[in-house]
Amino acid sequence: MSWWTDGDADDEDEFDAFDESTIRVRPNPKGNRPRTKTRPAHEDAVPGRIMTVDRGRFSVLVGEDTPDEREITASRARELGRTPIVTGDWVDLVGDSSGEVGTLARVVRVHERSTLLRRSADDSDAVERVIVANADQMLIVVAAANPEPRARLIDRYLVAAFDAGITPILCITKTDLADPSQLLAEFACLDIRVVTLSRDEVPIEELTELLVGHTTVTVGHSGVGKSTLVNQLVPGADRATGVVNTVTGRGRHTSSSTICLRLRAADGRSGWIIDTPGVRSFGLGHVDPANILKSFAATARIPDGPPPGGIPLTEAHDWEIVDRVEAGELGDSGRARLESLQKLIAHTA
Numbered sequence: 001m002s003w004w005t006d007g008d009a010d011d012e013d014e015f016d017a018f019d020e021s022t023i024r025v026r027p028n029p030k031g032n033r034p035r036t037k038t039r040p041a042h043e044d045a046v047p048g049r050i051m052t053v054d055r056g057r058f059s060v061l062v063g064e065d066t067p068d069e070r071e072i073t074a075s076r077a078r079e080l081g082r083t084p085i086v087t088g089d090w091v092d093l094v095g096d097s098s099g100e101v102g103t104l105a106r107v108v109r110v111h112e113r114s115t116l117l118r119r120s121a122d123d124s125d126a127v128e129r130v131i132v133a134n135a136d137q138m139l140i141v142v143a144a145a146n147p148e149p150r151a152r153l154i155d156r157y158l159v160a161a162f163d164a165g166i167t168p169i170l171c172i173t174k175t176d177l178a179d180p181s182q183l184l185a186e187f188a189c190l191d192i193r194v195v196t197l198s199r200d201e202v203p204i205e206e207l208t209e210l211l212v213g214h215t216t217v218t219v220g221h222s223g224v225g226k227s228t229l230v231n232q233l234v235p236g237a238d239r240a241t242g243v244v245n246t247v248t249g250r251g252r253h254t255s256s257s258t259i260c261l262r263l264r265a266a267d268g269r270s271g272w273i274i275d276t277p278g279v280r281s282f283g284l285g286h287v288d289p290a291n292i293l294k295s296f297a298a299t300a301r302i303p304d305g306p307p308p309g310g311i312p313l314t315e316a317h318d319w320e321i322v323d324r325v326e327a328g329e330l331g332d333s334g335r336a337r338l339e340s341l342q343k344l345i346a347h348t349a
């Protein structure tokens, strides 16, 4: 196990089933001639949004926001091979899409994705696994205590978000257990939205406002309170939380599936939350190290006034960012983040 894994085996996640490395590209034996068996066009296909994936079966929302809206079950059409289909994907379906009990539609196409969140098994592994499609925000959930927050893990999530073109939001839970100000000071150099909450004070309105109109993926170590929060934001979501089951005495510890849930503001506006189980490791082997410093510079909290170095930090070259952080332009927080990111780069190289 590498130095950064969380070391809790509770949340063996389901993503490995969608390992893209197993896709085989068969050479076309007839050279450049297209295959004679052309794919059916499926002109009658209906679009839908993948809500969750369970052992090869997809739950798909069809007719979204129409009187015919329904959640149907679908399988993968053979012609798709092992193309990953993940929560958040938009797909086309054929067959029985009525959603009646016992019916099964077929997914025949995956739409082009706006973003794709991935992870590697570890940092030296370039093989990536797809986690979630089409999210535009990442809610990085971290507990002020229990489990102890680790800035390095937050850096990992930030890098994954930046790499995927997803806007990060930092959400600190359990502020009733510890003061998060020291942790927040570590990230003061970054211009990212921060929301704090405690057992008794959850800023539902503020969070809802941040989430409507977006598709937001939650990430964070198991036990930080992701599912508790999702249940508060989406009444009826019924995500399993870390409460010990009084019947079996065992921890009903996990929400073991990645699931897409609709959130509604009081005025009817909606947004989507994709709750993921605590991912045991979040390798960044697939990330281009060159992107890491760029992302850091792009979110750096630029000091007011003309920059001492002449050009804005966001336009500086990698080595200039390093020079300027070392010169103190982003304070202690900037130095700490840079050091952490450089360690991540050393591990992914």
Ligand SMILES: Nc1nc2c(ncn2[C@@H]2O[C@H](COP(=O)(O)OP(=O)(O)O)[C@@H](O)[C@H]2O)c(=O)[nH]1
Binding pocket: 173, 174, 175, 176, 177, 197, 198, 199, 200, 220, 221, 222, 223, 224, 225, 226, 227, 228, 229, 240, 241, 242, 243, 253, 255, 278
């Ligand atoms: N003290 C405290 N406990 C919390 C808070 N939020 C969640 N918890 C508890 O933390 C445990 C883990 O929560 P859960 O939502 O299952 O975490 P997840 O694994 O990230 O989905 C549960 O026992 C929750 O009741 C909080 O703000 N304060």
Ligand SMILES: [Mg+2]
Binding pocket: 226, 227, 228, 239, 240, 241, 254, 255, 276, 277, 278
């Ligand atoms: Mg959970």
